[in-house]
Amino acid sequence: MGIRVYNSLSRKKEDFEPIHPPKVGMYVCGPTVYMESHIGHGVGPVIFDTVKRYLTFRGYDVTMVINVTDVDDKIIERARKLNTTVEDLVRRVEADYMQNIRKLGVVNVDHFPRATECIPQIIELVQKLIDRGHAYEAGGDVYFDVSSFPTYGKLSGRSVEEMEAGARIAPREHKRHPADFALWKASKAGEPAWDSPWGKGRPGWHIECSAMSMHYIGEELDIHGGGLDLIFPHHENEVAQSEAATGKPFVKYWMHNGLMQLAGDKMSKSKGNLVTITELLSEHSAELIRFLLLSTHYRRPIDFGPERIAEVNRGLQAFYRFFERFERVTGEAVYDVTAKLIGEEKVADDAPGVEVLKEAQRMRDEFIRAMDDDFNTAAAVASLFESLPAVNRFMDERGLDQGARASEAEREALQGFMATLRALGALLGIFEKPAVEPEALDELTTARLREIAAALIEKAGASTSGQELVERLIERRAAARKQKDFKTADEIREKLHGAGILLEDRAGGTTWSRST
Structure with a gap:
């Protein structure tokens, strides 16, 4: 049985069948770089980095893109507040983001395009929408006409009437309909601006992602990822403008991750309960934070807080204690063991260390079964946990950590298990190197x-x-x-x-x- 993926568009699990196998194009919405990266900014990159790791393991050739929105109203406003330039602000915040996600083990992204580096592609896409009758210019702004796209709302499940009921037209806007959204905005004095057929201006948020994804992957994406909070309006608008421009389905599989919550309450700037990644990594190892994010199925809300971190850390420490015991028994450092999955050939019942070898195979099979089922990292982590008692029992029964010397066959069996554990851990981005505990300021x-x-x-x-x-x-x-x-x-x-x-x-x- 192959991989199954929950598609937010169809609202059900579907067989994963890329458009042009074995090629897979995956686009993930990245940050708007106006404030230091908080833990919510780390969720998507960690999850989809793991998705790419697993798809690559399963034989796919994955191109992964995470964009950086470096021109936006929020950026302009914060730069003014700090009395600095937009360029200075976005580059500092972008550097903070890049540094932090690398620490979290996000190392498989192929492209990090900036919106400001794709202005020609954005202008070309906007003009195409105008030419096709899906957009109109008004007062230097350009808007997408939602009435021109009959299936608008198919991703979020909202009707245009519902959206218009809650929308309004601001005094400076020249929309035809309240639900129309900006593709291009005329710039005010002192704001970032680029020449365009409609005058000096800058792109709207939604059009940036369509242009960047098309430029780096193509007009049709296999996977588009992002947080649940982006389904509407951002992803809904991406669907409309992209499909209106190309006449092709924009995304085959929409994947949306759950959001961080603290004591059951959504974490957000307005609630004042955000924690920066920098602050978090000053108190906890990056491996612990990644382990925390992957210990919940990606579509569920991720509980966060001191109690949850402590709970997850107890689980992680169980692995570390096992690693120490392995080293005492075998005399080999865990991270010197080459990560390699155990083979599928049947282990003879009378083979030395048969219990350990069969446990390695069971762990491998359960892990793959979990990841094949909509990238269920929580179940995959559980499969690793569930193998520890059997291997610890194997060592206990032979007194291997109590003075008895392990035979060559026993050491080989334990090494085979550890090689498999490390190989599976690498697919999650854990157990690749010794965890570095932060040195907190006194x-x-x-x-x-x-x-x-x-x-x-x-x-x-x-x-x-x-x-x-x-x-x-x-x-x-x-x-x-x-x-x-x-x-x-x-x-x-x-x-x-x-x-x-x-x-x-x-x-x-x-x-x-x-x-x-």
Whole structure:
């Protein structure tokens, strides 16, 4: 039996059959880079990085694209608030995002296109929609005419009438219908702008993703991923404008991941309960956070908070204890064992270490069965957990960790199990290398950083970590340098140095480290 995928468009699981096998084109909506990356920004990249790992294992040739929205109303507004330029803001925030998702093991993305690098493709797509009668220019803006696309609403299940009932036309807008959405926006003075047939302006959010996905993958995508909160209006609008422009189905399989929630409540900026990835990684290993995100099926909400992290960490520690025991018994370092799946050939009942070898095969089969069923990483993780007791029992019964020396056959059986465990773990992006525990800033240093931040930025909340305070001060210093306020910039550097934090200015931004 092959892979089955839940398709948000059909609202059911379907056999996975790519458009042009073995090629698979996968596009995932990335961040709008106006604020530091929070844990929600890490969910999609980790999930779809895992999807690509598994599809590659199953023999597919996957091209994965995650976009970066680097021109948007939110970006312009925040740049003004920080008294910096849009370019400076987006590059710093983008660097933060890239650094953090790499730490989380997201290393399989083929392209990270920026919206501003695809302006010609966006303009071409907008013009095509106008030419086909699906869009119209009004006052320097260009809108998509939803009435021209009869199946508008098929992804979200909403009717145009329902959408228009909750929509309104702002004073400066020239829409024909309340549900029409902007493809191109005339820019105001001081805003980023590009020449176009409709005057100077910038792209709307929705058209960016259609243009970028078509440019890097093609007019038809096998998989389009993103959070549940993007189904409407973003993905609904992508469907409409893309299919109106090409006359082809835009996406074969829509995959939407559940959102982060804290104590059952959605995490969001408006609720003030977001945690940055930087802050999180100052307190926990990247492997633990990835393990947390994959311990829930991707379509379900992901519970987050100290209690859930502690619960997941207990499970992860069970593997680490097993790794230590393996090393004591076999004399071989876990990460020196080459990751390799055990073969499918039948293990003889009288073979040395038969229990361990059969357990490795059972674990492999259960893992693959789970991942074939809509990439069920939670069940895949469970299959790894469930194998530990049997192998621990094997060692207990032979006293292998209590003075008895393992035979060559027993060591080989344990090595075969570990090779399979590591190979399966690699498909999830875990157990690839020793986990690095963060070195959190001590309480005294954090207290000094709070004083510095209170004097130069704003009073920080009691839960704000020392690492987060450093990042905020670096951001404030960058804004000061942009304004040629070198006195403030130097003051921040000196005060951080006094607190034991060294700054290093590089081409890609400012990094920091503890002084020794």
